[in-house]
Amino acid sequence: MITAHSLTKRYGATPAVDNLTFEVPAGLVTGFLGPNGSGKSTTMRMIMGLDVPDSGSALIGGRVFRELPWPLREVGGLLDAKAFHPARTARNHLRWLALTNDIPMRRVDEVLDEVGLSSVANKRAGKFSLGMSQRLGIAAALLGDPAVLLFDEPVNGLDPEGIRWVRNFLRRLAAEGRTVFVSSHLISEMSLTADRLVVIGRGRLIAETSVADFVARSGRGAVKLVTPDRAGFASALAAAGATLEDGEAGSLTVEGLTAPQIGDIAARDGLRVYELTPVAVSLEDAFMELTQDEVEYRPSSMAGAVGAGVTE
Amino acid sequence: MTDTTQAFASAPAGHYRFKHVARSEALKVLTLRSTAITLVVTVAAALLVTGLVANANLHHGAGYYFGFDPTQTSLVGLIPAALTGGVFGALLITGEYASGTIRGTLAAAPRRTMLLVAKVAVTATAMAVFSEMLTFAAFFLGQAVLSGGGAPSASLGSPGALRAVLMTGAFIALLALMSFGFGLIFRSTAGAIASFVGIVFVLPLVMRGISEPDLRYVPTQILTNSVMSTVSLGPGGVVKPLSPTVGLLLMVLYAAVSLVVGATLFVKRDA
Numbered sequence: 251m252i253t254a255h256s257l258t259k260r261y262g263a264t265p266a267v268d269n270l271t272f273e274v275p276a277g278l279v280t281g282f283l284g285p286n287g288s289g290k291s292t293t294m295r296m297i298m299g300l301d302v303p304d305s306g307s308a309l310i311g312g313r314v315f316r317e318l319p320w321p322l323r324e325v326g327g328l329l330d331a332k333a334f335h336p337a338r339t340a341r342n343h344l345r346w347l348a349l350t351n352d353i354p355m356r357r358v359d360e361v362l363d364e365v366g367l368s369s370v371a372n373k374r375a376g377k378f379s380l381g382m383s384q385r386l387g388i389a390a391a392l393l394g395d396p397a398v399l400l401f402d403e404p405v406n407g408l409d410p411e412g413i414r415w416v417r418n419f420l421r422r423l424a425a426e427g428r429t430v431f432v433s434s435h436l437i438s439e440m441s442l443t444a445d446r447l448v449v450i451g452r453g454r455l456i457a458e459t460s461v462a463d464f465v466a467r468s469g470r471g472a473v474k475l476v477t478p479d480r481a482g483f484a485s486a487l488a489a490a491g492a493t494l495e496d497g498e499a500g501s502l503t504v505e506g507l508t509a510p511q512i513g514d515i516a517a518r519d520g521l522r523v524y525e526l527t528p529v530a531v532s533l534e535d536a537f538m539e540l541t542q543d544e545v546e547y548r549p550s551s552m553a554g555a556v557g558a559g560v561t562e
Numbered sequence: 563m564t565d566t567t568q569a570f571a572s573a574p575a576g577h578y579r580f581k582h583v584a585r586s587e588a589l590k591v592l593t594l595r596s597t598a599i600t601l602v603v604t605v606a607a608a609l610l611v612t613g614l615v616a617n618a619n620l621h622h623g624a625g626y627y628f629g630f631d632p633t634q635t636s637l638v639g640l641i642p643a644a645l646t647g648g649v650f651g652a653l654l655i656t657g658e659y660a661s662g663t664i665r666g667t668l669a670a671a672p673r674r675t676m677l678l679v680a681k682v683a684v685t686a687t688a689m690a691v692f693s694e695m696l697t698f699a700a701f702f703l704g705q706a707v708l709s710g711g712g713a714p715s716a717s718l719g720s721p722g723a724l725r726a727v728l729m730t731g732a733f734i735a736l737l738a739l740m741s742f743g744f745g746l747i748f749r750s751t752a753g754a755i756a757s758f759v760g761i762v763f764v765l766p767l768v769m770r771g772i773s774e775p776d777l778r779y780v781p782t783q784i785l786t787n788s789v790m791s792t793v794s795l796g797p798g799g800v801v802k803p804l805s806p807t808v809g810l811l812l813m814v815l816y817a818a819v820s821l822v823v824g825a826t827l828f829v830k831r832d833a
């Protein structure tokens with residue numbers, strides 16, 4: 251289990267991570283979601299003791315990373331896919347890592363086998379493709395058979411097959427009871443991989459919730475309406491404070507009212523309804539909505555909506 | 563679903579220690595391509611220059627050999643080795659920063675002081691063993707050329723010869739450690755090597771025109787005039803070089819300052 255408490259890190263005046271508190275429980279894949287530059291990598295570096303927080307703490311099983319007796323046997327991290335010396339072979343890269351924590355050398359071949367790199371074990375890692383590099387990084391993270399695993403954007407740049415492989419791998423690790431914390435800026439990917447989400451924007455916590463809750467709690471749902479009486483609905487819905495947009499294939503998208511409310515209006519005004527369907531907000535929409543004021547490098551309205559977000 | 567009673571977290575008692583980290587660092591040095599390249603280039607350059615220098619000191623008139631120092635003559639060919647040794651020392655740490663390996667290293671061994679002591683111990687041992695072997699080889703080669711050509715030569719039993727050989731090897735290792743310190747400070751190969759070459763090879767050229775007496779404190783001058791020398795230069799206005807012991811201790815100090823500054827930054831800085 252990972253616990254971050256009031257984690258804060260500034261680079262210059264602007265905080266990269268701002269008073270961040272969350273938990274990553276064992277046995278689940280927890281997705282760490284946020285737009286580019288929102289502080290995901292910085293947070294992960296602080297958890298792994300690479301960066302020192304300005305204030306707050308990040309603990310692994312109640313301990314600070316630097317005080318772990320056998321770091322590699324307790325925490326496996328993939329923070330940067332290419333973090334190996336290009337001239338060393340994959341096997342030698344894993345061998346020096348294993349030595350630091352007195353990990354038996356047979357583990358080197360085991361993890362190489364596990365990630366499917368056995369046949370290129372004696373090739374220089376600098377020649378590896380991005381996918382192979384990611385696999386080597388995952389092998390390194392698994393070397394000490396750790397209970398806690400952190401992956402920073404593990405599917406970045408992978409092809410669909412590689413993405414699916416990583417996804418299944420993460421799910422399997424969590425099923426084994428491990429703590430799996432994986433960052434991404436792609437909500438669609440996280441919706442397939444993660445059980446829980448920690449969502450941040452500009453270094454601040456926006457939501458800590460299950461994937462299903464995340465969608466349910468985010469903003470208004472829309473309702474799809476198919477009707478021949480467009481003009482009638484336009485005025486009636488406008489009067490009720492809803493907005494009406496043209497959707498796909500002649501349908502209309504209503505926002506601001508629920509399907510029963512729209513049905514009642516139709517009955518009241520005698521308007522014909524051919525179809526009336528609540529549309530689940532897509533994860534992308536939910537994510538965009540929650541983070542729109544928190545995206546860096548974009549002028550944002552100073553809405554206070556985010557501060558009163560859906561944090562549990 | 564499998565039994566989740568922590569089949570994985572089966573770490574042995576105790577914690578990782580210096581010996582584990584030192585072994586790991588030793589394996590790193592041995593599995594670097596730059597190690598082999600540096601080794602070959604250094605040996606080839608050192609022995610070639612040694613042979614050439616010794617050869618150039620053959621067949622002169624008797625006057626030429628007044629105050630002639632066969633030991634020093636056989637060792638000056640190691641100056642290029644001091645340069646490659648310095649580059650190698652810097653690369654051992656800057657290579658980790660360039661490749662990002664340093665993060666993996668720190669994630670595996672986050673106690674930074676312990677890690678650094680292990681790195682320095684491995685670098686020092688590797689460089690000391692290598693440069694001592696090279697220095698002895700150069701000495702024997704140089705003496706063989708000198709005596710073969712009928713010029714005065716020395717043996718390890720000659721006054722000061724063994725001391726000069728041993729200290730020269732140690733001095734080159736210390737230069738590599740100083741450069742390692744620069745690597746820690748700058749974290750970039752270019753910065754570290756530029757400062758190493760600047761201090762060791764360019765500074766003496768600049769100082770020659772400014773302050774002759776202070777030249778004695780410059781590493782390369784200590785190396786050639788104090789450490790390698792077994793014949794004290796005659797009087798006659800020449801500034802007396804530092805004694806070999808003082809010179810070597812000064813080099814220890816230089817390396818220590820560079821390492822301590824580098825270590826202080828390394829322990830504090832974000833990786």
Ligand SMILES: Nc1ncnc2c1ncn2[C@@H]1O[C@H](COP(=O)(O)OP(=O)(O)OP(=O)(O)O)[C@@H](O)[C@H]1O
Pocket residue numbers: 261265266284285286287288289290291292293435546
């Ligand atoms: N070493 C550093 N020095 C200065 N600023 C930094 C440093 N590291 C990160 N930052 C800044 O901190 C903020 C958060 O960066 P971080 O890399 O943690 O974001 P991220 O969520 O991982 O983004 P991405 O999705 O692009 O990987 C950014 O504004 C970034 O510019």
Ligand SMILES: [Mg+2]
Pocket residue numbers: 290291292402
């Ligand atoms: Mg990142």
